[in-house]
Amino acid sequence: MKKITKLISILLIIAMLMTMSSLSASSVSSSYNPAIGDTYTIGPYTITLNDVSSDKIPDVVSILNYIILRNYDKKTGVFAISYQLKGTSGFQNVWPSDYFLITPSASCSEVYEEDFVLEKEYGSTVDPKFTHYLPYKIRFSITVYRPAIEHNGNATCENAGTCTVCGESYTAPCKGGTATCMKKAVCDVCGKEYGEFDADNHNWSNLNGICANGCGTECEHTNQTGETCGICGKELYKTLSGTVTSFGDEENEATLLLYKSGDRENAYETMVTGNSAEYAFETVTKGGYILEVSKDNHATRFYEVTVGEDNVTLDAEIHLVGDVDGDGKIMVTDYSSVLRHVKKITSLEGYALACADVDSNGRVMITDYNAILRHVKKTASLW
Ligand SMILES: [Zn+2]
Ligand SMILES: [Zn+2]
Ligand SMILES: [Zn+2]
Ligand SMILES: [Zn+2]
Structure with a gap:
């Protein structure tokens, strides 16, 4: 980073006749009532106002109306610093205003920092408010800073060109294409790979949550608002689990079938053994389901269950055929309640x-009552 001090001394007798209107405000950084130490930016430039002084006008800083940077030209790197003094007499709208053009003198590829002393002398009556000082000088001390920037011009990655800003010969960087986790971008111009891998650009087209580019990355499924991961598209599984309580033979398996609501074919199936057995469906997607639980000698039972954002616990209990109250034994209470149902006293x-x-004929009738009665009296077993 080099520091050069330049003295730009320009005698501008006709400065006030040069209109500032050609410096229309496009990208502008301005400060009204500027103070020493203020900074202004335009394009890639930052200027710092180090000092303002005058050989004749006392306390000239206090009568600065504004400092504005404008008209940054990308092709030449030139920009203007314009300023205006506040009038102190009765004249309106003829406040002295003027500007300096700053032209950088450094390679675009290097950081640029330079101190300038910008001085103008006024020696005529063109600024009538300040005639009592004439002739006088105003002096601005500034620091211009610019980070390294890209050269400007027609060069491509294949053909060198001359930078319109700094005059250096340069080739442009490759451009276009898209880098992925496994491949660098391919340049639109030269067709060669360039740049870096993009470690975050994976390919989820396999919908299995593993990057199809072969980088080995697994999606963390941090976007789980729908049935599928909002990032990789994989179906997001929940676990439906619980305990199945049953009776009768401990060795007999209970069968659990899980149907998607409205489906005739079960989507999932599992078998568990024991009269108090844990079950789990670990790859259930969101939605409504019917869980069918069955076991030898037991009345098949159906549960409705909805699987949403979270895992679901559902404890199931099935009873022996004929065990109407579900206490695990078939007794007088069971056939009595069937009789009350048949007689329409108390409905089951x-x-x-x-x-x-x-x-299992779909109706509870006196034949069911008789069958349970025979079972209890041990004249005929239900199963
Ligand atoms: Zn350049
Ligand atoms: Zn290229
Ligand atoms: Zn990847
Ligand atoms: Zn995912």
Whole structure:
């Protein structure tokens, strides 16, 4: 980073006749009532106002109306610093204003920092408010800073060109294409790979949550608002699990079938052994389901279950055929309640009705009552 001090001394007798209107405000950084130490930016430049002084005008800083940077030209790197003094007499709208053009003198590829002393002398009556000082000088001390920038011109990665800003010969960097986790971008101009891998640009087209480019990255599924991961598209699984309580033979398996609501074919199936057995469906997607639980000598039971954002626990319990109250034994209480149902005294409902329909004909009738009665009296077993 080099520091050069330049003295730009320009005698501008006709400065006030040069209109500032050609310096229309496009990208502008301005400060009204500027103070020493203020900074202004335009394009890639930052200027710092180090000092303002005058040989005649006392405390000239206090009568600065504004400092504005404008008209940064990308082709030449030139920009203007314009300023205006506040009038101190009765004249309106004829405040002295003027500008300096700054032209960088450094390679674009290097950081540029330079101190300038910008001085103008006024020696005529063109600024009538300040005639009592004439002739006088105003002096601005500034530091201009610019980071390294890209050269400007027609060069490509294949053909060198001359930079319009700094005059150096240069070739442009490659451009276009898209880098991925496994491949660098391919330049639109020369067709060669360039740049770096993009470690975040994976390919989730396999919908299995593993990058199809072969980098080995697994999606963390941090976007789980829908049925599928919002990042990789993989179906997001939840676990439906719980305990199945049953009776009868400990060695017999209970069968659990899970149907998507409205489907005739079960989507999932599992078998568990024991009268208090854990089950789990670990790859369930969001949605509504019917869980069917069955076991030898038991009335099949159906549960409705909805799987949403979270894992679901559902404890199931099935009863022996004929065990209407579900206490695990078939007794007088069971056939009595069937009789009350048949006589329409107390209706059985839901799963109790299924347990009472021992001949599985879809209705609970006196034949069911008789069958349970014979079972209790051990004249004929239900199963
Ligand atoms: Zn350049
Ligand atoms: Zn290229
Ligand atoms: Zn990848
Ligand atoms: Zn994912």
